Amino acid sequence: MRLQPGATLADPPHGGEVFAFTLAGAWKYLEYRKSTPAGSYLYEPAGRSTRWHAPASNTQVTDVWFAIPGRTSS
Secondary structure (H helix, E strand, O other): OEEOOOOEEEEOOOOOOEEEEEEEOEEEEOOOOOEEEOOOEEEEOOOOOEEEEOOOOOOOOEEEEEEOOOOOOO
16 A cells, blocks of 8 residues: 555454554554554454554655455455
């Protein structure tokens, strides 16, 4: 996933766990306070619905690699 500074993207509920590694920039779930800067790893249990947000103060595109086993497309 790539997010421009200030961008927000909704994530529909997913059937699998989420494994994420931030390659560049920073982002956070709007539902939580913790930011996820470059070099960070994140785990999220299955079944959650969240909103990803790249702060407007980012100076570059945020680049995140996700693995979501069991994800269904709509």
